[in-house]
Amino acid sequence: MSAAEMRRLFLLDPEVVFLNHGSFGACPAAVFETYQTWQLRLERQPVAFLDPDRGYAAWMADTRQALAADIGAAPDDVVGAVNATHALNLVARSLPLAEGDEILTTDHEYAALDKTWRFVAARSGARIVTCEVPLPLHDPAAFTDTLIGAMTDRTRVLFVSHITSPTALCFPIEAAVAEARRRGIWTVIDGAHTPGHIDLDVTAVGADFYAGNCHKWMMAPKGAAFLHARQAHQPMLQPLVISHGWDPDRAAPGPFGGTAFVDAMEMQGTRDPSAWLSVPAALEFRRAHDWPALSATCAAQARAASERVARMTGLPPLAAPALTAPQMVALPVPRCDPHWLKRALLERYRIEVPVFDWKENTIVRLSVQCYNSDEDIDLLCGALSDLLSLPAAA
Ligand SMILES: Cc1ncc(COP(=O)(O)O)c(C=O)c1O
Numbered sequence: 001m002s003a004a005e006m007r008r009l010f011l012l013d014p015e016v017v018f019l020n021h022g023s024f025g026a027c028p029a030a031v032f033e034t035y036q037t038w039q040l041r042l043e044r045q046p047v048a049f050l051d052p053d054r055g056y057a058a059w060m061a062d063t064r065q066a067l068a069a070d071i072g073a074a075p076d077d078v079v080g081a082v083n084a085t086h087a088l089n090l091v092a093r094s095l096p097l098a099e100g101d102e103i104l105t106t107d108h109e110y111a112a113l114d115k116t117w118r119f120v121a122a123r124s125g126a127r128i129v130t131c132e133v134p135l136p137l138h139d140p141a142a143f144t145d146t147l148i149g150a151m152t153d154r155t156r157v158l159f160v161s162h163i164t165s166p167t168a169l170c171f172p173i174e175a176a177v178a179e180a181r182r183r184g185i186w187t188v189i190d191g192a193h194t195p196g197h198i199d200l201d202v203t204a205v206g207a208d209f210y211a212g213n214c215h216k217w218m219m220a221p222k223g224a225a226f227l228h229a230r231q232a233h234q235p236m237l238q239p240l241v242i243s244h245g246w247d248p249d250r251a252a253p254g255p256f257g258g259t260a261f262v263d264a265m266e267m268q269g270t271r272d273p274s275a276w277l278s279v280p281a282a283l284e285f286r287r288a289h290d291w292p293a294l295s296a297t298c299a300a301q302a303r304a305a306s307e308r309v310a311r312m313t314g315l316p317p318l319a320a321p322a323l324t325a326p327q328m329v330a331l332p333v334p335r336c337d338p339h340w341l342k343r344a345l346l347e348r349y350r351i352e353v354p355v356f357d358w359k360e361n362t363i364v365r366l367s368v369q370c371y372n373s374d375e376d377i378d379l380l381c382g383a384l385s386d387l388l389s390l391p392a393a394a
Contacts, residue, residue, distance in 0.1 A: 001289065003373035010371050017376050019353040020195065022168070022328045025216040029284075034281035035221040038274035050125035050140075050270070057257025059277055064226050066280040067226060071212065072201030078228050080276040081267035084192040085112055086240070087211035087227035090265075092120045092159075095240045101156040104147070104185075107132050107163040107359070111132075113190055117159060126156070133171075137319040140172035147176040157186045158375040161206070163193035166358040168365055169319050170198065177207050186233075193217060195226075196286070197295075197327060202228045209233065215275065217327070220282040223275035227265065234261040234370030241268045289370070298368040299326035305366055305377045306331060309392060311393040312385060318361075331364045334388055338362050341387060349383040 009028050010014050012018050028034070028202045033168040042049045050056055060080070068075040081087040093116075097103070107130050121128050131150040134142055147158070158180040163170050187207040192199045196218030202210045214224035229237060235248060245256050245267025299320065306317050306329045315332040317324065333341070341362070342355035356366045366380065385392045 001370075003371055003376075006289070006294070007371035007373075012371065013390070015350060017351045017379055019351060019368070019372065019376060019380060020364055022165075022216065022365060023354060024222065025219055026369065026371075027215075027283050028235060030178075031219060031278055032221060033275050035278040039272065042272060044096070048147045052256045056143060056273075060233050060273065061257060063276050063279045064262070066283055067214070069225075070200075071195060071228070072203045073228050076262060077225055077227065077234075078081065078226050079262050080273070081211070081225045081227050081265070081296075082275075083215070083225045084190060085116070086207075086211045087225055088113055088188065088190060089116050090227065090237060090240050091209045091211070091229075092116050093188055093240065094236055095120075095157060096236075097121075097126040097156055099193070099239070100154060101126040102152060102154040103128045103156050103157040103159060105130055105159045106147070106164075106287055108160075108167050108169060109159070109161055110165040110192065112288035119209065123297055127154075129155070133169075135167075135318050136316055137169060137323050139320075140175075142236075143172055144175040144179075145321075148179050151180065151183060151185065153181075155183070155185050158189060159188045161189070161190040161192070163191070163197065163321065163325045163328070165306040165331055166194070166326040166356065166363065166365075167318050168325045169323055169394075171327045173207075174205060177205060178284075180206070181206065184190050192225075193325060193328065196282075197325065202245045212371075214279050214282065216280050218279070219285065219304055220279045221275040223272075224279050224282075227235045233261075237265070239259070239268070243267050243269045258290045272290050290310045292327065294370045295327060296302065298370060298372070300367040300375065301372065302327055302329045302366065302375060304383070305368070308381055308393050309333070309384065315390075326368045327369065328365065330358075332361045333364055333384060334390075335360075335362050336388065343384055344387050345380075348387075349379060351383060353380065 011029050048054050066074045068078045087121050093367050103126055180187045189207040189210045191210050193210035195212040196253050208230050210228040214220040215222045245263030250260045254263050303321050309331045318330050338355040345351040
């Protein structure tokens, strides 16, 4: 299917050239219909819907199973969450940190999660150690060595993104995670951008805790995410909300149909689980549209755009292609006011794309999804050339 045909399967505003799938995803109309069907069903008979014995527990488990199969997990080690921020807060606020402990992280993390760890550090007396990942990143060993070199006897937590938000890098986290675990350091991975974007196998990653969003690249409706936790660590996790499902002493499945971990995390008072229940439909949409082929095309477009903008600006890409997120790429552009550039792209060219300063760089973060055509990318390159007085590059 062409990009134009794919575009018609989404609800996106046809007036906008949407090059920002990375921020909040975009949901296909068919998946959104499934979501609304769940919502209507809930409102039609709320008591029946939310009664674990009348289907609800089984539907929740169906999503867990479908998602677990997709991300290489055991179903009982995965729980639904409204978003990655929520899931990672839950982990950060559960870890028993104390004065002098160190939380090791990188300078590429998502701002809201930086704040989460600052909050936790301030309360516990732990110290945040932010190590600088060298750029441009060409060698996975440079990443691994930097992180391992920053581990000390006081390091209790390693927190790192699998795909980074400001720089769109795909960090090769496995070796650092393995070394941290060998040293008894808790490994917490922010996988907000990975489900549906790369071939994710959380078991192979091997982290203690891994959170991911289904509402970004997996294209589920907003409010669908997960937390994966190793079985041995599940009892230490304290839900941010204590509700009927909480019963840490229980071994067997309880009244909500799941393990103690699943029920404590997923039973959070009255709420609408429709986004979570629509995850299987999002997975089905991908299966029905030959996703490996579509995402390979998008990855090739993203890489070509990165090389093209680098030729225009003379500024090299931030990392080798193998260490860059396949469908999302940070394009360094000459220093300018990022708010002006973002507004000009939207107002003059109808292009929705994030532009921001990160360290010494002004970055345009391009996302390429199945509904983006070569013409969308041509338009962005032409607009950057005009607005920043750059040579046009073919
Ligand atoms: C790396 C990273 N972590 C976490 C998040 C937060 O995701 P959410 O708002 O769905 O919790 C984002 C959002 O873009 C992100 O890029």
